[in-house]
Amino acid sequence: MKEQLSRNIGLYRREKGLTQEELAQSVGVTYQAVSKWENAQTMPELALLPDLSRTLGVSIDKLLGYVSQDKPMTIYEEEYQTDSYYWGTEPNEACYQVLQAMPPTKRLRLIDIGCGEGKDAVFFARNGYAVTAFDITDAGVEKTRRLAERVGVHVDVFKADILQYRFEEPYDIVFSSGVLHYMKPELREEIFANYKRYTAPNGLHVFNVFVNKPFIAPPPEKEPHAYKWHSGELLAHYRDWLIEDSAELVFDCHSSGVPHQHAMATVMARKVEGTALVGSNRH
Template sequence: MKEKLARNINIYRKEKGLTQEELAQILGVSFQAVSKWENAQTMPDIALLPQLSRTLEVSIDKLLGYASQDRPITIYEEAYLTQDYYWGTEPNQACYQVLQRMPPTKPIKLLDIGCGEGKDAVFFARNGYEVTAFDVSDAGIEKTKRLADQIGVHVNVFKADILDYRLDQQFDVIFSSGVLHYIKPEFRQEIFDNYKQFTNPNGIHFLNVFVNKPFIAPPPEKEPNAYKWHSGELLAHYQDWFIQESSEIVFDCNSSGIPHKHAMTSLIAQKMTSLDH
């Protein structure tokens, strides 16, 4: 908890545009105290948490690393409440690339970031991967568990916000489809550094992200917590990895009942072992 609190104080302080000195002045503590909080050397006194929460405009639960319960982060929370699966139960085509490039001929630990209702996570589990998955939607988590139970497989699924959650265990495969636009631009470097750090040597990332194009109209879904990506931006985070595949496509979509188009960048990148010369 200390490390999560330290990271979150740092993140939300910067989001508010406050320096350590300014936050310390508001709270009536020394800037050294704030520095120690953010370096996980000490923790704030419990009596300071309400004022810290108000100052940073974030709930105490979220400061402590628990996913926010006070507002829907994704527009799909309500859509997932139905018995039917909004995205269906057929796996994303990218799942077959994972099977092809890193088949589970030995134990493979896979993380599905933003698993939605679980169709991809359950597909990986039924094919022999050790699957961990998270999503910010309560309804999505419950449907992931239900689908896994129906198929008879285990998925370690839990609720987390992509902005707050950081890895603390190693994975062989990190998979994410249609989720990375929820990462604010100022957090992307830190988050991808964390994902890369906790990937085993020769591990692979299978990722895609919607990119902004001036010749494509904005999607009809009004997502208040979505942030634009640009062509080449995802690739730039992997300059030190082996790029197995990088492509960009424009495709038709009817997810909202209104025909529209998306542009998407897809990336397959592998973490290679360094050679000392």
């Protein structure tokens, strides 16, 4: 919780356009105290949390890293309430790329970012990976658990917000499909640095993102918290990694019952063994 709180204080302070000194004056502490909070050297006293919450414009729960329960963050919160699986239970094609590129001939830790109803996470668990997964929807987390139980595998699944959750332990494979458009553009550099830092040597990232194209009409789903990417933007995060595969494609979609198209960029990148951890002091 200490590291999560420190990150959130800095994140929401910057979003509000406040300096450390301005935040300090607002809650009645020194700017050195704010600096120590944001560097996880100390934690604010419990009595200061209400003032911090008001000044930063977020709830105390959100400040502490808990996902807000008062409003849905995705349109799929309601879709996942049904017994049927909105996306089906067949894995994404990218799952087979992972299986081929990094088969679980030894224990490999994989995390599925934004697992939805769990079809990909369960596929990986069935094939021998040690799988961790998270999603922002309660229904998605519960359906992931049920699907894993149905096929007799274990997935360590929990609820978290992609904007707030950060890795604190290393993974061999980091996977996400159809989710990274919920990542605000101003947070992408920091979040990707965290993902890369906590990737084991020779580890793999397999991601896709929706990209903005002027010749493709907006999708029928109205996503209030979605932010499209630009061509080449995802790939640029891996200029210091080995790019094993990268593509951009346009495909038809009927997920909403209304035929439409998406443009998507994909990347498979490997952290070449011996590369220093991002943000570490290794030379």
